[in-house]
Amino acid sequence: MTALEIQxxxxxxxxxxxxAPIDVLKGVSLRVEEGEIVAVVGESGSGKTTLIRAVTGSLADNATFSADVFALGxxxxxxxxxxxxxxxxxxxxxxVPQDPLQGLNPVVPVGRLAEEPLRKQGVGRAQRRRQVLELFERVxxxxxxxxHRSFAHELSGGMCQRVLxxxxxxxxxxxLIADEPTSALDVTIQKRILDLLVELRGEIRCSIVxxxxxxxxxxxxxxxxxxxxxxxxxxxxxxxxxxxSPTNDYxxxxxxxxxxGTAVQVAEPPGDQDTSTPAAVHVRADGVSKRFAADAQALSDVSFAVRRGSTLGIVGESGSGKTTLLRIVAGLVDGYDGTVSVDxxxxxxDIRDKASHGYxxxxxxxxxxxxxxxxxPRLSVEKVIEEPLxxxxxxxxxxRRDRITELLDLVKLPQETRHKYSSxxxxxxxxxxxxxxxxxxxPELLLADEPVSALDVTVQAQILELFRELRSRFNLTLLFVSHDLGVISEVADETLVLLRGEVVDSGPTARVLRESGSPYVRELVDAIPGGQLATVSS
Incomplete structure (x- = not known):
């Protein structure tokens, strides 16, 4: 039996x-049989999200829609x-939307939001709470x-994704329409979620796009x-x-x-590197601990030092404390123990020193x-970039107008982008x-929180290359959070691995990825596509 047919x-x-209207989808046809998993792959801007919105009936009012066949069963x-x-x-x-922030109301506990589909089906309060708690455990x-009682801002992006x-x-x-459902999740949780989707397909013959x-x-x-x-x-x-055997050039x-099918390339420093006079430390954290509630220890005794002009990769599963650590360094989170110092x-x-706050x-x-x-969403790109200026x-x-022109060129966006809106x-x-x-x-220090997690491989490669160019051109220091060790291996000089708020390993990226004694790090490495690492000279 056919679950979804589009012609x-x-x-x-x-x-x-x-x-004239802008054509976004042209003659798209696909068929999803009962119990089948159908993947749709394409770069950002290819029309994937518009296809999803058409199937879920959530196209914008200015959309024009037509199809010879468009049927759910x-x-x-x-x-x-x-x-x-x-x-x-x-x-x-x-x-399941791509961006968790779009799917969760910030002023309602996530448990109530997760129960909403069951409430609309007439399921009683006690039963729907029980079912949602069971599902939270399964994901x-x-x-x-x-x-269940937390708000979206109290959870990591990956945790919000699992709630959705x-x-x-x-x-x-x-x-089930899943728009990048595992893009914000580390490889071990990703496997668990995908296993769950496959299990669900077997249980109820659910078809998945x-x-x-x-x-x-x-x-x-x-x-x-x-x-x-x-x-x-x-x-x-x-x-x-x-x-x-692909036949299409794209x-x-x-x-x-x-x-x-390829090994992840880990850059190793050249043998003649002078380590007797290390670069000045740009960021130092000493014994940083943060607790959000009596039962929520986000970070525990985290310490690291980052040299000016280098990149520290911060790795860990969703909920491990990566974003909290980044927000502390940015000065956006108070009430932590320990110290964070920046050049x-x-x-x-100390970032809490009011005398240096403005700088x-x-x-x-x-x-x-x-x-x-x-x-x-209410500001044009030009106004968005102008805000910090x-x-x-x-x-x-x-x-400021000339500076915006320069910045658009720098990040390789056409100048007409300045008049567009994020949507x-x-x-x-x-x-x-x-x-x-x-x-x-x-800036001298960039803090990047999963900046490529939701991007297709071609755009991801372009953004990573952009980061490398910016770092080289402006001698930027970079703290780069990612759940993807393949990405970290490309950009980071040193890597810090977090598990439940604690540092389980840290050091030069090549050593951490190839020689770590931590079972958790080995589990992450073994989950890399191809299951192997290759070392290349930088």
Whole structure:
């Protein structure tokens, strides 16, 4: 039996400043059989999210939609009113959004939000609470009771993602649409979530449309693979067949940028490196501990030192304390034990020292994990980038305009982007805007929280190359948080591994990845696609 059938789907959008509509999807066709996992792969801006919004009935009001066939089982979705579609969504169609911040109300405990689909199905309060707590445990959330009463801002991005997955599968839908459901999760939790989705498929014959930029996930988990580029499906078939013998140039490009079947390259310092006069320390943390509540120890006795102009990779599963540590260094979290010191014009200063606060605030900039939630949707790109310039009272209007032009060129965005809004940009474009904003005030220290986790492999490679160029050009010091050891191996000189708020290993990246004695680090390394590491000379 066919769970979802789409034939010749076209979607376009009308904009007030354009006469002709913008075509986003053109003649898209796909079929999902009952119990099947179908992966949709494509770069940011290819039309994947528009396809999802069409299937879930959540296209914007300015969208024009047409299809020869658009059916969920025997239900013709084209004939549904918005109210009728809302009843189908959640009951027969489950949805896991890419950005957790879009799916969770910040003023409502996440447990209540996860119970909402069950409440709409008439499930009683006690029973739906019990079911959600069981699902929280199944998706790998420690202490489900605490998570249930927490708000989104009290959880990590990966934990919020797992809350949304639990909510989406709570009603046992016949079709689950998952938009990058594991992009913010470390490889061990990713495996658990994907195993759960496969298990759910077997239990209730749930069909799954898995939108992902990770070709390794598609190869391992999907029955069929559709590659989408510029709004059209350019290649379809079994993952093994497509990845072994791609026929489309775009598919070949995706495959060349992925790590499938290849060893992860770990750069090792050249043998003649002079270590007798190490670079000055730019950031130092000594015994940093942070507790958010009596039962929530986020960090415990974390210490590290980062040399100026180098990159420290911070690795750990979601909820391990990575983001909390980054926010402490940024001066956004108070009430911690220990000290964090940052170079303020030639000498280390405690970030809580009011005398150096103004200097550090400008010279330390944070790039958030979710670029969509980090950019004000009511401001144009130009205004978003201009915010730190006006906030720090830098230059006059003409100088700021020239600075924005320079920054757009620096992050390789076309100049016409300045007049667009974040909703008009792809994920990779939004991330470049976030990087441009962070660079606007000429910082010396960049704190990057999972900056490439939700990007496809080609855009991810471009952003990582951009970070390398920026670091070299401006002698930037970089704290780079990631759950992906493949990414860390490319960008980090040294690596700090966190588990439940504690440091389990730290040191030069090559040593940590190849020689760590920590079972947790070995587990992470073994989960890298290909299961091997290769050492290359830098």
């Amino acid at each position: 010749n789907l076209d979607v376009s959008f009308r904009l007030p400043d354009r006469e 025997d239900l013709d979705l084209r004939s549904l009113s918005r109210a009728a579609y809302a009843r189908v969504r959640g009951a027969r169609i489950g949805f 790998g959330l420690d202490d489900p009771e605490r998570v 997955i639990a909510a989406a599968i709570s009603t046992r839908p016949r079709l 898995l939108v992902t930029h990770d070709l390794g996930v598609a190869e391992e988990r999907a029955d069929k693979l559709h590659v989408i580029s510029r709004g059209s499906v350019v290649e379809s078939g079994s993952p093994a067949q497509i990845l072994a 598919t070949k490009l995706l495959l060349s940028a992925s790590t499938i 303020a014009g030639g000498q280390l200063a 550090l605030r400008r010279r330390t900039q944070l790039i958030y994990q979710g670029s969509y939630g980090a950019l004000n 006006t906030g720090f009272r830098l230059g006059d209007r003409g100088w 008009e940009l792809s994920g990779g474009q939004r991330q470049r805007v976030a990087i441009a904003r962070a660079l606007a005030a000429e």
